[in-house]
C-alpha cells in the first residue's frame with residue numbers, strides 16, 4: 169500500500185492555522201487584549217432576510233411527506249439555474265443554457281475538483297500572490313505549477329506569459345490583492361489561452377463587489393471566452409452563504425479539448441462524485457435574486473464597501489501605500505519601510521492588537537504586503553485603522 173506521495177509536496181504550514189496559533193499564543197499571554205480580527209476572509213453580517221424566509225419554507229416542505237424533497241438533480245434545480253441565468257448573465261449580454269450551469273456546494277470545492285478533467289502532465293500557471301486552493305489541489309494531483317508574478321507594475325493582473333501553460337487560474341476581483349481586471353486585459357488573457365490551446369479557470373467569487381459597471385463581472389462578457397474558459401461563482405461572499413454553502417460553475421458547451429466536450433466530462437464527473445447542493449440552500453440562493461433579496465445583499469455589500477473605503481483612506485492618510493478595497497472587500501497594504509510581512513503581522517498583533525494576513529502566506533510576490541479585510545464591523549474597522557496608525 170502506498171499513499172499519494174504528492175501530499176508531501178504541500179507546505180506543512182496551513183496559513184490560517186498558523187495565524188490562529190500565533191493569535192491564540194498571544195491571547196494566552198494577554199487574556200484581556202482587545203483583539204480585532206481582520207484576517208480571515210469570512211463574512212460577518214447575517215443572511216439576507218429573503219433567503220432566511222425561503223429556507224424556513226424549504227424546511228417546512230421537507231417536514232411533510234407530500235412536499236418532501238430527497239436527492240435532487242446532481243447539477244442543481246432548474247428554479248435556481250434559471251434565476252442565475254436571468255440575473256447574473258442575460259443582463260450582461262451572456263446567453264447560457266441550463267446545461268451549462270452546474271450548482272455546487274461552493275466555489276472552493278469546484279475550483280479544486282475541476283482538476284479531475286485534466287491530465288496530470290498539464291502545466292499550470294497561477295497568479296502569485298494566490299488563493300492557496302489552486303496551488304494545493306494541483307500539487308496533490310502531481311501537476312507542475314509555474315507562478316505568474318502579480319505586482320503593482322502590472323496592476324496585480326500578471327504580464328501575459330511568453331511561456332506555454334495548459335491551464336491558467338485567474339481570480340478577479342482578486343483575493344488577496346483586491347485588484348480588478350479590465351475587459352482589455354482579460355481579452356489579452358483570452359487571446360493567450362486561444363493561441364496556447366489553454367483553459368482559463370476564472371474565479372469570480374467577488375464579482376458582486378464591483379462598483380464600476382465597465383468592469384467585467386463574468387469572463388464570458390469577453391468574446392471568445394466560451395471556447396477557452398470555465399467560471400466559478402459563489403453565494404458565499406455575495407450573500408453571506410459561507411456557512412449555508414452554495415455556488416455554481418459554468419462550463420460552456422463550446423468548450424472542447426481535442427473534440428471532447430468539457431461540459432460532458434464535468435456532467436459525468438458531478439453525477440459520479442457529487443449528489444447536489446442541499447435543496448434548502450438552493451431555495452435560499454434562489455431568494456437572493458428576488459427584488460427584496462437583491463436589495464438586502466446590496467445593503468450588506470455597501471456596508472462592507474464603506475468599511476473598505478474607511479480602512480483604505482485612513483491607512484493612506486498615515487502614509488501607507490494601499491491597493492484594492494475599491495471593488496473588493498480586501499485591502500492590500502504595503503508594509504512600512506519594506507518590513508517583512510510576518511514581522512509587520514506580529515507588530516500589528518502585539519502592539520495594535522489587530523489581526524491581518526501576512527502577504528507572504530499567499531506566495532512569494534505577497535512578501536512586503538498584508539491583507540486586511542473589510543468584513544468586520546464599522547466600529548472595528550475604524551478602531552483597527554486608528555491603532556495601526558499609532559504603531560507606524
Ligand SMILES: *Cc1c(COP(=O)(O)O)cnc(C)c1O
Pocket residue numbers: 209273274275276277299339343371373401402403404405409410414415
Ligand atoms: C471565498 C472564496 C471563494 C468561495 O468559496 P466557497 O467555497 O464558495 O465558500 C472562492 N474563491 C475565492 C478566491 C474565495 O476567496
